Amino acid sequence: MRHRKALLDTASADAPADDGLTPRQREVRDFIERHVREQGVPPTRAEIARAFGFRSPNAAQAHLLALERKGVLQLFDGSARGIRLLRVAGPGAPAADAVPVADGGAAPGVATGEWRLLSLPLIGRVAAGSPILAQEHVEAVYPADARWFARRPDYLLRVRGWSMRDAGIHDGDLLAVQATREARPGQTVVARLGDEVTVKRLQREGRGWRLQAANPEVADIVVRPGDAFAIEGVVVGLLRPHGWV
Structure with a gap:
């Protein structure tokens, strides 16, 4: 105190x-x-x-x-x-991290007073070439308060490795991910390269993209036009479990 x-x-x-x-x-x-x-x-x-x-x-x-x-x-x-x-600079402006409640296609939730309980599937190791949200990848489903996140997530993804260490993302953390095929430079994304799924910061690289690591010991990944590349989602929050997962 x-x-x-x-x-x-x-x-x-x-x-x-x-x-x-x-x-x-x-x-x-x-x-x-x-x-x-x-x-x-x-x-x-x-x-x-x-x-x-x-x-x-x-x-x-x-x-x-x-x-x-x-x-x-x-x-x-x-x-x-x-x-x-909870409040922002401009009068009447919406909260910068307000969580939109989407119609359909989003994780199910239960409204309770001022908060909204989400039921988020926890995705573990993703098999090569298969969709992230395939049932065989779901380890469990966990409740989460929608207010924890910048935007409404669709699933949790377990981090494996330390490539994003300096961005505060550690091995074993749970990333809250909003499923989307579009992202802006500078956002931390879940990306698919061929059969592999990775978490990196998205940056422009000429006519292609750079998937930027946040660890000097891990090389960035350069994505060139024509490479098998797709955005799977944007990271909207992070949970560091303390024995509850």
Whole structure:
């Protein structure tokens, strides 16, 4: 408790503005909103620290705690990207990480008060050449609160390996994925290359694509026109299980 109070005091050092936020808190809030809009997921503490030149993710956490206390966002334990904006800068603007409830084709859910319980299939190892959501790949079905995610996911995918380590995605994590065939540069995607499925950050590479790893020990994958390549989904959240999977 003492450590939490110290973090809050650090983040509140500047004089607050009319909206109750300090200039730096407003910058952090705007950065989170922009990151969700452009990348499809909230930033990690490490990404916030790098963006603002903080010495460690603890400084980013200090601002997040202050913003949570002021009702700007909600933090979720056990998730590297467990940040949900509750209000945004522009009057009347929609929440940057609001979860749309799609008609048909989405994961089933049960509305309960202010939250929506999703039933998400957990996909384990994907057999070569077969659809990700094939029944034989489903290890289990787990409940999840829709508010945990930047956008409504369709399934959970178990991460294998450390190729996205520096993006806060670790071996054994569960990625919440929205099934789609389209993605924007900069988004973290589930991609199929021939018979293999991989998770990487999508970037333009001339007339083709680069699937960018977030680990200097892992080589990027260059996709050229004509290669057997398809987007399977966009990552919209991350869960780090603590014994419940």
